[in-house]
Amino acid sequence: MYVAVKGGEATIANAHRLLADRRRGDRSVPALRLDQIVEQLALGVDRVMSEGSLYDRELAALAVTQARGDMIEAIFLVRAYRTTLPRFGYTNPVDTGAMQVERRVSATYKDLPGGQVLGPTFDYTHRLLDPELAAGAEVEMPAQRPAEPEAMPRVSAILAHEGLIEADGEMPLDHVPGDITREPLQFPMARDIRLQALSRGDEGFLLALGYSTQRGYARNHPFVGEIRIGEVELELDVPELPFAVPLGSIRVTECQMVNQFKGSAKAPPQFTRGYGLVFGQSERKAMAMALCDRALRAGELGEDVVAAAQDEEFVISHSDNVQATGFVEHLKLPHYVDFQAELGLVRRMRAEYEARENEDKAAEEKREAAE
Amino acid sequence: MRGQEAREQAGRKALMATLAHAAADEIARLWNESGLPSEAELLRGPETGLVTVRGRIGGGGAPFNVGEATVTRATVRLPSGQVGHSYALGRDKGQAKLAAIADALWQDPAHREAVETRLAAPLRAALAAARETKRVETAATKVDFFTMVRGED
Numbered sequence: 186m187y188v189a190v191k192g193g194e195a196t197i198a199n200a201h202r203l204l205a206d207r208r209r210g211d212r213s214v215p216a217l218r219l220d221q222i223v224e225q226l227a228l229g230v231d232r233v234m235s236e237g238s239l240y241d242r243e244l245a246a247l248a249v250t251q252a253r254g255d256m257i258e259a260i261f262l263v264r265a266y267r268t269t270l271p272r273f274g275y276t277n278p279v280d281t282g283a284m285q286v287e288r289r290v291s292a293t294y295k296d297l298p299g300g301q302v303l304g305p306t307f308d309y310t311h312r313l314l315d316p317e318l319a320a321g322a323e324v325e326m327p328a329q330r331p332a333e334p335e336a337m338p339r340v341s342a343i344l345a346h347e348g349l350i351e352a353d354g355e356m357p358l359d360h361v362p363g364d365i366t367r368e369p370l371q372f373p374m375a376r377d378i379r380l381q382a383l384s385r386g387d388e389g390f391l392l393a394l395g396y397s398t399q400r401g402y403a404r405n406h407p408f409v410g411e412i413r414i415g416e417v418e419l420e421l422d423v424p425e426l427p428f429a430v431p432l433g434s435i436r437v438t439e440c441q442m443v444n445q446f447k448g449s450a451k452a453p454p455q456f457t458r459g460y461g462l463v464f465g466q467s468e469r470k471a472m473a474m475a476l477c478d479r480a481l482r483a484g485e486l487g488e489d490v491v492a493a494a495q496d497e498e499f500v501i502s503h504s505d506n507v508q509a510t511g512f513v514e515h516l517k518l519p520h521y522v523d524f525q526a527e528l529g530l531v532r533r534m535r536a537e538y539e540a541r542e543n544e545d546k547a548a549e550e551k552r553e554a555a556e
Numbered sequence: 557m558r559g560q561e562a563r564e565q566a567g568r569k570a571l572m573a574t575l576a577h578a579a580a581d582e583i584a585r586l587w588n589e590s591g592l593p594s595e596a597e598l599l600r601g602p603e604t605g606l607v608t609v610r611g612r613i614g615g616g617g618a619p620f621n622v623g624e625a626t627v628t629r630a631t632v633r634l635p636s637g638q639v640g641h642s643y644a645l646g647r648d649k650g651q652a653k654l655a656a657i658a659d660a661l662w663q664d665p666a667h668r669e670a671v672e673t674r675l676a677a678p679l680r681a682a683l684a685a686a687r688e689t690k691r692v693e694t695a696a697t698k699v700d701f702f703t704m705v706r707g708e709d
Contacts, residue, residue, distance in 0.1 A: 240609065240625035241646065271605040273627055273643075278610040278619045285687065287694055295701055303697040329689075330696040339615045353614030362610065362619045376613060377620035384622050418573075419625070421607055425641055428565050431573035432607065432627055433645035439615065462611045464623055 208253050222246035231436075231465025232256060236506060237263030238366075238385040240435050240464050257387075257506050264507050275362075277420045277429055281439045281462070282339050284415040288466075291340050292409040293443060299337030304414060305466075340411035341441050341458065350443065350456040372498045376482070379501060383477055384463050386504030388470045394494040395476030402492035403480045406445035407459070412468050414438045438467050442475035451487030571662050571676050572655070576644040578679045580651035587654055590674035592667065596632035596657045599639065602649035604628045630656040638663045 209216065223230055223246045233245040237260045245263060252258035288304025291297055303309075344350045354376055363378035370382070383391065398405055416436050420429035440461035448454035459479025461471035480494040493499055503509060575583065587594065606624040613620055629643045630652040640660025642652050658675060661667040 235623070238623035239606075240623065243647075244626070267606065267624060270626070271603070272624075273605045273607050273629065275608045275621070276610050276625075278612045279622075281611070281615050285690070287690070288697075301699040302694055303699065304694055305697075327693040328696040329692040330698070331692055332695040332698070334691065341615055351614075353612065353617030356613075356618035360618060362621055364608065364621050366608075366621075366624075377618060380611075380613060381621045381623075419607070419609060419645065421627075421643060423641075423643070425631070428569050430641070430643045431569065431576050432625075432643055433576040435609065435625060435645065437611075437622075441615065458614055460614050462622055464609075 208251070217250060219243055219246040219250065222249055228466060229254075229256065231467055232388060232470070233259045233263055235464040235467055235470060236260045236385055236387060237267075238464075239263050239267050257510050261507050261510065274421055274423065276432070277422065279417040279419065279437065281413065281417055281437070282337075282342065284337075284413060284417050284437075284439075285434075286337050286413055286415040287436075288414040288468075289337055289411065290409070291411045293411075294340060294343075297340060297343060299335045337413070339413075339441065344410070344443075344456075351458050354458075354460065370501060372501075373484070374497065374501065376478070376485075379481055379497065380460065380462070380474075380478060382501045382504060383461075383474045386474070386477075387506035387509070388467070388473065390504055390506070390509075391473035391477050392469060394480070394500060395473040397492065398476050398480050398494045403483065403488075403495045405457075405476075405479055407476060407479065408443045408445075409472065410441040410443035410458070412438065412440050412471065414466050414468065436465055438463050438465065438471040440468065440471035440475040442472070442479055444479050446486065449487030451485075457482070457486060568659065568662060571671065572642065572659060574676050574679050574683065575642065575651075575655040575658060577683055580646075580648040582679065582682065583651055583654050583675070586675050586678055590670065592658075592661060592670055592674065593634075594654070594657055596634050596640075596653075596660065598630065598653070599633055600629070600631035602628055602630040602652035604647045604649070628652040632656040632660055634660045634664065636664055
């Protein structure tokens with residue numbers, strides 16, 4: 186028998202009205218504007234764009250507000266919005282070598298063309314809470330240094346000629362990049378598809394997996410060859426124009442991880458590489474992505490798959506926080522019928538168990554009495 | 557391609573790049589001051605959609621899909637017959653329409669000069685200034701390594 190249960194419509198409406206009120210909070214405090222969030226909570230906005238897999242600052246800021254600052258809820262909102270829009274096409278691949286660089290560091294080479302540029306970084310801060318910021322103190326304008334523009338080739342391009350480091354990852358010429366928003370995940374998957382999944386993957390999950398590789402689970406001796414943050418140009422081929430149409434620029438973070446590799450049956454000793462590329466300014470995410478990318482290449486490089494971070498199906502199936510939260514959070518929705526069925530089952534098993542116990546006890550008593 | 561045609565396309569593309577980078581309210585303000593006509597028939601849009609952004613494995617290897625971005629586009633036809641297109645990141649439909657009209661006007665020899673001097677040039681100057689400010693602010697955070705000599709020789 187199946188009994189449909191309806192009810193709670195008015196309750197749900199009231200709950201959502203209460204949510205709107207609590208979201209707004211104390212009315213004597215000014216309401217946040219989206220431009221304030223875009224400007225002043227920029228890295229939170231970047232995370233929502235990266236994991237929501239949609240580059241649009243105002244929409245991400247709206248999602249953060251609507252979600253009361255719950256990042257995964259905000260990411261969920263952005264993902265849902267994406268599905269309402271038509272698709273115009275695939276851009277030409279961005280050229281990170283031509284980036285207008287806002288930060289660029291390398292942990293492997295001190296002197297490299299273009300130099301090391303710290304940019305707006307939390308590194309070397311003392312992580313002390315700043316009471317002046319709480320008091321709303323004025324902030325001074327940044328220092329400026331007139332300097333000739335310098336090219337900043339990617340570190341990987343500089344190292345390539347020595348032959349001791351792998352080339353950029355190539356695919357067969359006729360390979361069409363896979364798209365996880367169009368086709369369901371299938372394992373094993375090509376590296377391009379893994380990278381798409383990792384780029385929108387949950388920062389915390391990828392961070393923990395990357396950390397696990399450093400602690401010895403699939404150890405792969407990483408160095409940061411380069412991290413660069415800045416704006417890259419987007420261009421789209423369209424049928425109505427005889428040239429690729431410029432769309433404007435987006436900020437991305439790129440991480441080139443360089444890993445020592447002692448060689449295997451499949452590849453000679455060399456430095457291998459992991460790659461990270463994410464929307465916005467997020468070097469933690471880009472680094473974690475690069476560590477995971479490298480770990481997931483175990484099969485390709487002839488390494489033993491011994492740890493979670495090397496297990497493609499495990500990593501990619503669980504890296505999407507919208508899917509993860511959907512499945513975990515659905516547990517709180519009514520499961521009354523399921524639970525009734527399980528309750529009946531457990532009652533029956535318990536009764537059978539107790540009957541068996543009683544039988545055993547009776548048999549025992551009988552035997553003792555006989556002795 | 558003949559040199560003339562290539563120059564023509566490069567000029568048109570440069571205008572589209574400028575309009576795609578510029579702030580919507582700045583385009584509208586300059587347009588009002590320019591006296592450029594804004595009469596045009598909308599053939600398509602303005603409509604907002606998505607493009608999938610591609611990167612390359614390792615920076616220079618095979619392409620892969622990174623994520624999506626919002627883009628708004630429009631196509632217009634001027635009373636004089638020229639058809640103009642626009643594409644730009646974001647969701648600003650007013651900007652898309654004006655940019656498409658600018659593209660159409662640019663193709664009309666009677667208006668090209670005005671589009672270049674009254675619209676594109678000031679937008680380019682503002683973009684270049686913002687870019688330069690960012691560059692010298694970034695340059696101030698460049699690391700100057702120096703070596704310290706320690707101990708007796």
